[in-house]
Amino acid sequence: MKHIVIVGGGFAGVTTAVDLAKRNLHDVRITVVTPRSYFDYYPGLFHLLTGFSVKQLAIPYDYIFEGTGIIHEKAEVTSIDVEKRIVCTGVDCMLQYDYLVIAPGSVTNYFEMEEFKEYLHTVSTVDDTLELRRSIHEMLTRCHFDPSHPKCTSEIIIIGGGPNGTESAAEVAAFVRQVATAYQLEPNQIKVTLYVSGDRVTPNFDAKVSQYLSKKLTDFGVNIVYNKRVSKDEMATVLVPAIKANQKLVVWSTGMKLAPLAGTLTQLKKDTKGKVIVDPYMRATKIDGTVSPSVFVGGDLACTQYSGLAQTAHYDGHDIAANIAASVTGAPLQKHTPKNKGYVVAMGREWAIFVKGSLHLTGRVIWYLRRLIDLKSYLQIVSIRKSLELWMSEHETWEEFDASARRHIEEKYTS
Secondary structure: OEEEEEEOOOHHHHHHHHHHHHOOOOOEEEEEEEOOOEEEOHHHHHHHHHOOOHHHHEEEHHHHHOOOOOEEEEOOEEEEEOOOOEEEEOOOOOEEOOEEEEOOOEEEOOHHHHHHHHHOEOOOOHHHHHHHHHHHHHHHHHHHHOOOOOOOOEEEEEEOOOHHHHHHHHHHHHHHHHHHHHHOOOHHHEEEEEEOOOOOOOOOOOHHHHHHHHHHHHHOOEEEEOOOOOOHHHHHHHHHHHHHOOOEEEEEOOOEEEOHHHHHOOOEOEOOOOOEOEOOOOEEEEOOOOEEEEEEEOHHHEOOOOOOOHHHHHHHHHHHHHHHHHHHHOOOOOOOOOOOOOEEEEEOOOEEEEEEOOEEEEEHHHHHHHHHHHHHHHHOOOOHHHHHHHHOOOOOOHHHHHHHHHHHHHHHHHO
16 A cells, blocks of 8 residues: 655645545555644734634644544654655654655744744744734733733734735724724724834835835724844843733734754755755755655645745645645646736735735725635635634624633633
């Protein structure tokens, strides 16, 4: 029996696994190895701040793989021996494969601020985003429950002016308004600030797009500070003491880096960014320049034109699955064609902008287009019924969240 091992449970890994399962290959076993029990729907995480259902964003692998025959092994892969065809986890090194897919994804890049990460919030996983929401709520309502606390003059700082930071800043500001309304707080008591390292937000987009996004952020009440790079000294002497004193809350959104596993793949050839060089069929190139016919690489780790986008990882998964199936059955392989369908940046619940090169479209209709893209993403990994179930799952109302958050804070300050 052929054993296909997929390392990574993101868009590339899950799409590959599901596609292969649909092909009903004879005498084939599929194992997906991930450190988590659920799939993080990364593109929608920032919406979790203002009420999107956790069910839409943290999808259990058991739910995705139900009825497919795919085996999910919850473990952290520590190393891979391409020559011996062995995948090592924290448990053992006995996971042998006939075909391997490496797609471990990315993690938050703290750059030189790694030592301060315990004080920083991120919007990179569902758990992190839920913790951010709880922290904002507690920060802004503390004075209500703790009479000894001075009058609130809090600031929430988002560091990073890329698409993720921009979307997160808008959602944070929207959530802050919800809290302020519920607790009758003065708006000027709650300051939301976005630190941008350059002279405009989303510098990889057209300048006109940056102008649109800046205006929307200002409309949301976000204060944008341009050409602002936080130094290590400022973090240590200004921000961290303010965080400890509950005067500031800092969201780190400066970008992502390859998962640690990438650095252990010494048998594979990489580019200057550490991404694995792949051939036209998504097969890995070994350090000696030859192609490994049994090892495929997808998602952020693959050195392809649009690597780093969720949609790219989906396409990688489809093509890798097709080529593994072709290898198993002896059919011709198909070349991978990089695709760029554009990028949608959503701001709150009513406005979004679609960007593709110099083309950009804005408005509420684009926000609904963004929701349809979510549905399309679900359809690539689960059935139509399950996709609609996820897509239409009820959002948590403000009243539901506020009630649970109040109970948490009341218990904390009255115990």
